[in-house]
Amino acid sequence: MTALRVAIVARSVFPIHGLGGLERSVYDLARHLAMRDVQVTLITRTPRQPVAADVIHPAVSVRYVPYRTFPGAGRRGTTVIDRSTAYPLFGLRAGALAASMVERGEADIVHGFGASVLGYARRRHSLAAPLVLNPQGLEEFGATDPSRATLKRIGYLPLRRAVIACARRADAVIATDRALEPAVRTHLGVPDNRIYTIPNALDLAQVDALAGPDDGARLRTGMTTLLSVGRLEENKGFHVLAAALAALKEHSGRIAREPWRWVIVGAGPFRARLERILGDTGLTPNVLLAGRLEDRELHAWYEAADLFVHPTLYEGSSLVTLEAMAHRRACVVTDAGGLPDKVKNGVNGWIVPAGDGSALAATISGALEDNHRLREMGEAGRRIVEREFSWTSAVDRTLSMYSELLARGAAVR
16 A cells, blocks of 8 residues: 655744744654654755754655745844745745645645645645645734734734635644634634644653653752743733732742742743842742753753643643643643643643633642642643643544545545
Protein backbone atom coordinates (compact mmCIF):
# COMPACT_ATOMS: atom_id res chain seq x y z
CA MET A 1 0.00 0.00 0.00
CA THR A 2 1.32 3.44 -0.94
CA ALA A 3 2.05 5.62 2.07
CA LEU A 4 -0.10 8.71 2.61
CA ARG A 5 1.70 11.85 1.40
CA VAL A 6 1.03 15.12 3.23
CA ALA A 7 2.35 18.58 2.43
CA ILE A 8 2.36 20.76 5.57
CA VAL A 9 2.62 24.48 4.86
CA ALA A 10 3.47 26.97 7.60
CA ARG A 11 5.14 30.34 7.97
CA SER A 12 7.44 29.09 10.73
CA VAL A 13 8.38 25.94 12.62
CA PHE A 14 10.53 24.98 15.58
CA PRO A 15 13.55 24.75 15.69
CA ILE A 16 14.16 26.48 12.37
CA HIS A 17 12.47 29.76 13.30
CA GLY A 18 12.38 29.83 17.11
CA LEU A 19 9.77 28.59 19.56
CA GLY A 20 6.15 29.66 19.91
CA GLY A 21 2.72 28.07 19.89
CA LEU A 22 2.51 27.84 16.09
CA GLU A 23 6.10 26.71 15.71
CA ARG A 24 5.68 23.93 18.26
CA SER A 25 2.37 22.74 16.75
CA VAL A 26 3.83 22.45 13.25
CA TYR A 27 6.94 20.69 14.55
CA ASP A 28 4.97 18.13 16.55
CA LEU A 29 2.43 17.50 13.78
CA ALA A 30 5.15 16.82 11.21
CA ARG A 31 7.12 14.52 13.53
CA HIS A 32 4.16 12.53 14.77
CA LEU A 33 2.74 12.01 11.29
CA ALA A 34 6.16 10.80 10.15
CA MET A 35 6.24 8.37 13.09
CA ARG A 36 2.98 6.91 11.71
CA ASP A 37 4.73 6.24 8.36
CA VAL A 38 3.17 9.25 6.62
CA GLN A 39 5.42 10.83 3.99
CA VAL A 40 5.65 14.43 5.15
CA THR A 41 6.96 17.39 3.19
CA LEU A 42 7.14 20.63 5.13
CA ILE A 43 6.98 23.89 3.17
CA THR A 44 8.15 26.88 5.18
CA ARG A 45 10.14 30.11 4.91
CA THR A 46 13.85 30.13 4.24
CA PRO A 47 15.84 30.20 7.50
CA ARG A 48 18.33 32.93 8.28
CA GLN A 49 21.02 30.35 9.02
CA PRO A 50 21.58 26.95 7.37
CA VAL A 51 20.00 24.01 9.19
CA ALA A 52 20.42 20.26 8.90
CA ALA A 53 18.22 18.49 6.35
CA ASP A 54 16.73 16.26 9.06
CA VAL A 55 16.22 19.05 11.59
CA ILE A 56 12.51 18.19 12.07
CA HIS A 57 12.72 14.40 11.74
CA PRO A 58 14.79 12.07 9.54
CA ALA A 59 11.64 11.16 7.58
CA VAL A 60 10.43 14.76 7.07
CA SER A 61 11.70 16.61 4.01
CA VAL A 62 11.73 20.41 4.11
CA ARG A 63 11.30 22.80 1.18
CA TYR A 64 11.93 26.50 1.61
CA VAL A 65 10.16 29.51 0.17
CA PRO A 66 11.56 33.07 0.48
CA TYR A 67 9.80 35.35 2.95
CA ARG A 68 10.36 38.89 1.71
CA THR A 69 9.53 41.71 4.09
CA PHE A 70 10.58 45.29 4.74
CA PRO A 71 13.78 46.43 6.51
CA GLY A 72 13.39 46.45 10.28
CA ALA A 73 10.56 43.92 10.35
CA GLY A 74 10.58 42.00 13.60
CA ARG A 75 11.12 45.03 15.78
CA ARG A 76 8.51 45.97 18.32
CA GLY A 77 5.48 47.57 16.68
CA THR A 78 6.06 46.07 13.22
CA THR A 79 4.22 42.76 13.69
CA VAL A 80 0.89 43.90 12.28
CA ILE A 81 2.48 45.49 9.20
CA ASP A 82 4.63 42.43 8.47
CA ARG A 83 1.79 39.95 8.93
CA SER A 84 -0.58 41.96 6.73
CA THR A 85 1.89 42.41 3.87
CA ALA A 86 4.71 39.87 3.74
CA TYR A 87 2.71 36.97 5.17
CA PRO A 88 -0.04 36.83 2.49
CA LEU A 89 2.59 37.19 -0.22
CA PHE A 90 4.50 34.29 1.29
CA GLY A 91 1.22 32.36 1.34
CA LEU A 92 0.82 32.86 -2.39
CA ARG A 93 4.31 31.47 -3.08
CA ALA A 94 4.19 28.64 -0.53
CA GLY A 95 0.70 27.60 -1.62
CA ALA A 96 1.82 27.59 -5.25
CA LEU A 97 4.63 25.19 -4.33
CA ALA A 98 2.12 22.88 -2.65
CA ALA A 99 -0.05 23.06 -5.78
CA SER A 100 2.87 22.03 -7.96
CA MET A 101 3.50 19.05 -5.69
CA VAL A 102 -0.13 17.97 -6.06
CA GLU A 103 0.03 18.34 -9.84
CA ARG A 104 3.12 16.11 -9.92
CA GLY A 105 1.42 13.50 -7.74
CA GLU A 106 3.67 14.17 -4.74
CA ALA A 107 0.98 15.04 -2.18
CA ASP A 108 -2.42 13.55 -1.31
CA ILE A 109 -3.34 16.16 1.36
CA VAL A 110 -2.30 19.78 1.84
CA HIS A 111 -2.41 20.86 5.49
CA GLY A 112 -1.86 24.58 5.95
CA PHE A 113 -1.56 26.96 8.90
CA GLY A 114 -3.09 30.43 8.62
CA ALA A 115 -2.54 32.31 5.36
CA SER A 116 0.39 30.11 4.33
CA VAL A 117 -1.71 28.18 1.78
CA LEU A 118 -3.27 31.17 0.01
CA GLY A 119 -1.74 30.16 -3.33
CA TYR A 120 -3.19 26.66 -3.02
CA ALA A 121 -6.61 27.90 -1.93
CA ARG A 122 -6.90 30.07 -5.04
CA ARG A 123 -6.43 26.99 -7.23
CA ARG A 124 -8.21 24.43 -5.05
CA HIS A 125 -11.09 23.97 -7.54
CA SER A 126 -8.70 22.48 -10.13
CA LEU A 127 -6.54 20.39 -7.77
CA ALA A 128 -7.25 16.88 -6.50
CA ALA A 129 -5.74 16.98 -3.00
CA PRO A 130 -8.06 18.15 -0.20
CA LEU A 131 -7.06 21.29 1.71
CA VAL A 132 -7.00 21.28 5.52
CA LEU A 133 -6.69 24.66 7.22
CA ASN A 134 -5.66 25.29 10.81
CA PRO A 135 -6.23 29.02 11.43
CA GLN A 136 -4.79 28.70 14.96
CA GLY A 137 -6.19 31.17 17.52
CA LEU A 138 -7.66 33.71 15.05
CA GLU A 139 -5.76 36.50 16.78
CA GLU A 140 -6.03 38.70 13.70
CA PHE A 141 -9.81 38.67 14.13
CA GLY A 142 -9.67 39.57 17.82
CA ALA A 143 -11.23 36.19 18.60
CA THR A 144 -9.07 35.59 21.69
CA ASP A 145 -8.86 39.23 22.86
CA PRO A 146 -12.13 41.11 22.38
CA SER A 147 -10.70 44.30 23.91
CA ARG A 148 -8.40 44.68 20.91
CA ALA A 149 -10.80 43.48 18.23
CA THR A 150 -11.29 46.90 16.58
CA LEU A 151 -7.57 47.58 16.32
CA LYS A 152 -6.87 44.15 14.92
CA ARG A 153 -9.72 44.32 12.42
CA ILE A 154 -8.21 47.49 10.95
CA GLY A 155 -4.52 46.62 11.02
CA TYR A 156 -4.96 42.99 10.03
CA LEU A 157 -7.50 43.54 7.24
CA PRO A 158 -5.29 42.12 4.41
CA LEU A 159 -4.35 39.11 6.53
CA ARG A 160 -7.95 38.52 7.54
CA ARG A 161 -8.99 38.50 3.89
CA ALA A 162 -6.25 36.00 3.09
CA VAL A 163 -7.28 33.65 5.92
CA ILE A 164 -10.95 33.90 4.93
CA ALA A 165 -10.04 33.05 1.32
CA CYS A 166 -8.17 29.97 2.55
CA ALA A 167 -11.07 28.91 4.79
CA ARG A 168 -13.68 29.24 2.03
CA ARG A 169 -11.72 26.89 -0.23
CA ALA A 170 -10.70 24.47 2.51
CA ASP A 171 -12.29 21.04 2.73
CA ALA A 172 -11.77 21.04 6.51
CA VAL A 173 -11.05 23.80 9.00
CA ILE A 174 -9.62 22.90 12.39
CA ALA A 175 -10.78 24.51 15.63
CA THR A 176 -8.17 23.91 18.30
CA ASP A 177 -10.76 24.09 21.11
CA ARG A 178 -14.52 23.76 21.35
CA ALA A 179 -14.52 27.38 22.50
CA LEU A 180 -13.11 28.41 19.10
CA GLU A 181 -15.83 26.68 17.05
CA PRO A 182 -18.15 29.75 17.17
CA ALA A 183 -15.26 31.98 16.09
CA VAL A 184 -14.54 29.72 13.11
CA ARG A 185 -18.20 29.90 12.10
CA THR A 186 -18.53 33.65 12.65
CA HIS A 187 -15.22 35.00 11.40
CA LEU A 188 -14.45 32.49 8.66
CA GLY A 189 -17.97 31.60 7.54
CA VAL A 190 -17.32 27.87 7.78
CA PRO A 191 -20.35 25.54 8.10
CA ASP A 192 -20.45 22.91 10.83
CA ASN A 193 -19.84 20.00 8.44
CA ARG A 194 -16.39 21.38 7.59
CA ILE A 195 -15.28 22.15 11.18
CA TYR A 196 -13.12 19.53 12.92
CA THR A 197 -12.12 20.09 16.53
CA ILE A 198 -8.60 18.78 17.08
CA PRO A 199 -6.88 20.36 20.09
CA ASN A 200 -3.29 21.43 20.33
CA ALA A 201 -1.47 18.63 22.07
CA LEU A 202 1.59 17.64 24.09
CA ASP A 203 4.29 15.10 23.44
CA LEU A 204 4.14 13.40 26.82
CA ALA A 205 7.38 11.47 26.33
CA GLN A 206 9.18 14.78 25.81
CA VAL A 207 7.43 16.39 28.79
CA ASP A 208 8.41 13.51 31.08
CA ALA A 209 12.02 13.64 29.86
CA LEU A 210 12.33 17.36 30.63
CA ALA A 211 11.74 17.14 34.39
CA GLY A 212 10.58 14.79 37.11
CA PRO A 213 10.00 14.83 40.87
CA ASP A 214 13.73 15.04 41.68
CA ASP A 215 14.03 18.22 39.59
CA GLY A 216 11.13 19.77 41.46
CA ALA A 217 12.63 18.80 44.79
CA ARG A 218 15.77 20.81 43.98
CA LEU A 219 13.67 23.98 43.65
CA ARG A 220 11.28 23.29 46.52
CA THR A 221 12.45 25.12 49.63
CA GLY A 222 9.73 24.25 52.10
CA MET A 223 7.56 27.15 50.97
CA THR A 224 4.11 26.85 49.44
CA THR A 225 4.70 27.59 45.74
CA LEU A 226 2.22 29.01 43.27
CA LEU A 227 3.30 28.98 39.63
CA SER A 228 2.11 31.10 36.70
CA VAL A 229 3.52 30.94 33.17
CA GLY A 230 2.88 33.34 30.32
CA ARG A 231 4.01 36.37 28.42
CA LEU A 232 4.00 39.44 30.65
CA GLU A 233 1.12 41.36 29.11
CA GLU A 234 -1.91 42.96 30.71
CA ASN A 235 -4.30 40.45 29.20
CA LYS A 236 -2.65 37.62 31.15
CA GLY A 237 -4.26 38.96 34.34
CA PHE A 238 -1.20 38.85 36.60
CA HIS A 239 -2.28 42.14 38.17
CA VAL A 240 -5.60 40.55 39.14
CA LEU A 241 -3.80 37.63 40.79
CA ALA A 242 -1.46 40.06 42.57
CA ALA A 243 -4.42 41.84 44.17
CA ALA A 244 -5.95 38.50 45.17
CA LEU A 245 -2.73 37.30 46.81
CA ALA A 246 -2.26 40.61 48.62
CA ALA A 247 -5.73 40.19 50.13
CA LEU A 248 -4.97 36.61 51.20
CA LYS A 249 -1.66 37.62 52.73
CA GLU A 250 -3.46 40.04 55.01
CA HIS A 251 -6.44 37.94 55.99
CA SER A 252 -6.51 34.15 55.81
CA GLY A 253 -5.20 30.69 55.02
CA ARG A 254 -1.75 29.25 54.33
CA ILE A 255 -0.65 32.42 52.56
CA ALA A 256 -1.30 34.39 55.75
CA ARG A 257 0.32 31.95 58.20
CA GLU A 258 3.08 30.10 56.31
CA PRO A 259 6.06 30.98 54.05
CA TRP A 260 5.02 31.10 50.41
CA ARG A 261 6.07 32.37 47.01
CA TRP A 262 4.57 33.10 43.63
CA VAL A 263 6.85 32.17 40.71
CA ILE A 264 6.09 33.83 37.37
CA VAL A 265 7.85 32.46 34.28
CA GLY A 266 7.75 34.69 31.22
CA ALA A 267 8.91 37.98 29.78
CA GLY A 268 7.15 40.88 28.13
CA PRO A 269 6.27 44.57 28.11
CA PHE A 270 4.08 44.40 31.25
CA ARG A 271 7.02 43.53 33.53
CA ALA A 272 7.81 47.08 34.70
CA ARG A 273 4.18 47.78 35.55
CA LEU A 274 3.84 44.42 37.28
CA GLU A 275 6.92 45.18 39.40
CA ARG A 276 5.31 48.44 40.51
CA ILE A 277 2.09 46.63 41.38
CA LEU A 278 4.00 44.03 43.41
CA GLY A 279 5.78 46.81 45.25
CA ASP A 280 2.59 48.74 45.95
CA THR A 281 0.85 45.64 47.32
CA GLY A 282 3.81 44.53 49.43
CA LEU A 283 4.24 41.28 47.49
CA THR A 284 7.76 41.82 46.16
CA PRO A 285 9.45 39.62 48.84
CA ASN A 286 7.10 36.75 47.95
CA VAL A 287 7.43 36.89 44.16
CA LEU A 288 10.08 35.50 41.83
CA LEU A 289 9.94 37.01 38.34
CA ALA A 290 11.95 34.27 36.67
CA GLY A 291 11.82 35.69 33.14
CA ARG A 292 12.03 33.47 30.08
CA LEU A 293 13.47 30.03 30.89
CA GLU A 294 14.78 27.09 28.94
CA ASP A 295 12.40 24.14 28.76
CA ARG A 296 14.16 22.07 31.42
CA GLU A 297 14.08 24.92 33.94
CA LEU A 298 10.43 25.70 33.20
CA HIS A 299 9.36 22.08 33.59
CA ALA A 300 11.32 21.77 36.84
CA TRP A 301 9.17 24.62 38.18
CA TYR A 302 6.02 22.72 37.19
CA GLU A 303 7.30 19.87 39.34
CA ALA A 304 8.11 22.23 42.23
CA ALA A 305 4.71 23.94 42.31
CA ASP A 306 1.92 23.16 44.74
CA LEU A 307 -0.66 24.85 42.50
CA PHE A 308 -0.67 26.23 38.96
CA VAL A 309 -2.61 29.50 38.59
CA HIS A 310 -3.51 30.96 35.19
CA PRO A 311 -5.42 34.24 35.78
CA THR A 312 -5.67 35.20 32.10
CA LEU A 313 -8.35 37.61 30.90
CA TYR A 314 -8.26 36.38 27.28
CA GLU A 315 -6.81 33.14 25.98
CA GLY A 316 -6.48 30.82 23.04
CA SER A 317 -5.54 27.21 23.74
CA SER A 318 -3.08 27.58 26.68
CA LEU A 319 -0.43 24.93 26.23
CA VAL A 320 1.09 25.99 29.56
CA THR A 321 -2.02 24.76 31.36
CA LEU A 322 -1.71 21.42 29.59
CA GLU A 323 1.95 21.27 30.61
CA ALA A 324 1.04 21.86 34.25
CA MET A 325 -1.60 19.13 34.00
CA ALA A 326 0.92 16.77 32.41
CA HIS A 327 3.13 17.30 35.47
CA ARG A 328 0.19 16.36 37.70
CA ARG A 329 -0.49 19.82 39.04
CA ALA A 330 -3.97 20.97 40.04
CA CYS A 331 -4.88 24.20 38.25
CA VAL A 332 -6.82 27.34 39.07
CA VAL A 333 -7.77 28.99 35.76
CA THR A 334 -10.27 31.48 34.39
CA ASP A 335 -13.14 30.73 32.04
CA ALA A 336 -11.31 32.34 29.11
CA GLY A 337 -10.82 30.78 25.67
CA GLY A 338 -10.22 27.05 25.58
CA LEU A 339 -9.40 26.66 29.28
CA PRO A 340 -12.77 25.08 30.22
CA ASP A 341 -12.00 22.34 27.67
CA LYS A 342 -9.00 21.36 29.77
CA VAL A 343 -9.76 22.09 33.41
CA LYS A 344 -12.86 20.33 34.72
CA ASN A 345 -14.21 22.21 37.71
CA GLY A 346 -13.78 20.08 40.84
CA VAL A 347 -12.02 17.29 38.94
CA ASN A 348 -8.52 18.50 38.10
CA GLY A 349 -8.82 22.09 39.27
CA TRP A 350 -11.09 25.09 39.54
CA ILE A 351 -12.49 27.63 37.06
CA VAL A 352 -13.20 31.22 38.10
CA PRO A 353 -14.64 34.14 36.11
CA ALA A 354 -11.95 36.07 34.24
CA GLY A 355 -11.04 39.28 36.05
CA ASP A 356 -12.78 38.31 39.32
CA GLY A 357 -10.09 38.81 41.96
CA SER A 358 -12.37 37.91 44.87
CA ALA A 359 -13.26 34.53 43.33
CA LEU A 360 -9.61 33.93 42.54
CA ALA A 361 -8.57 34.65 46.14
CA ALA A 362 -11.28 32.44 47.65
CA THR A 363 -10.50 29.56 45.29
CA ILE A 364 -6.75 29.64 45.90
CA SER A 365 -7.27 29.83 49.66
CA GLY A 366 -9.55 26.79 49.63
CA ALA A 367 -7.33 24.83 47.28
CA LEU A 368 -4.23 25.19 49.45
CA GLU A 369 -5.97 23.83 52.53
CA ASP A 370 -6.11 20.24 51.23
CA ASN A 371 -2.81 18.81 49.96
CA HIS A 372 -4.33 15.35 49.48
CA ARG A 373 -7.01 16.73 47.19
CA LEU A 374 -4.39 18.70 45.24
CA ARG A 375 -2.52 15.45 44.56
CA GLU A 376 -5.72 13.66 43.47
CA MET A 377 -6.61 16.52 41.14
CA GLY A 378 -3.09 16.49 39.71
CA GLU A 379 -3.42 12.80 38.85
CA ALA A 380 -6.81 13.46 37.25
CA GLY A 381 -5.27 16.24 35.13
CA ARG A 382 -2.59 13.89 33.85
CA ARG A 383 -5.24 11.35 32.84
CA ILE A 384 -7.17 14.05 30.95
CA VAL A 385 -4.04 15.01 28.99
CA GLU A 386 -3.26 11.39 28.16
CA ARG A 387 -6.81 10.76 26.97
CA GLU A 388 -7.62 14.01 25.14
CA PHE A 389 -4.55 16.20 24.64
CA SER A 390 -1.60 13.93 23.84
CA TRP A 391 -0.16 13.77 20.35
CA THR A 392 -1.16 10.11 20.20
CA SER A 393 -4.80 11.22 20.44
CA ALA A 394 -4.34 14.28 18.16
CA VAL A 395 -2.70 12.29 15.37
CA ASP A 396 -5.41 9.62 15.57
CA ARG A 397 -8.01 12.36 15.00
CA THR A 398 -5.95 13.99 12.25
CA LEU A 399 -5.49 10.73 10.32
CA SER A 400 -9.19 9.98 10.70
CA MET A 401 -9.99 13.39 9.22
CA TYR A 402 -7.59 12.81 6.32
CA SER A 403 -9.21 9.44 5.58
CA GLU A 404 -12.69 10.96 5.62
CA LEU A 405 -11.69 13.77 3.24
CA LEU A 406 -9.95 11.42 0.83
CA ALA A 407 -12.92 9.02 0.85
CA ARG A 408 -15.29 11.90 0.24
CA GLY A 409 -13.20 13.09 -2.70
CA ALA A 410 -13.03 9.59 -4.20
CA ALA A 411 -16.82 9.27 -3.92
CA VAL A 412 -17.29 12.58 -5.74
CA ARG A 413 -14.94 11.58 -8.54
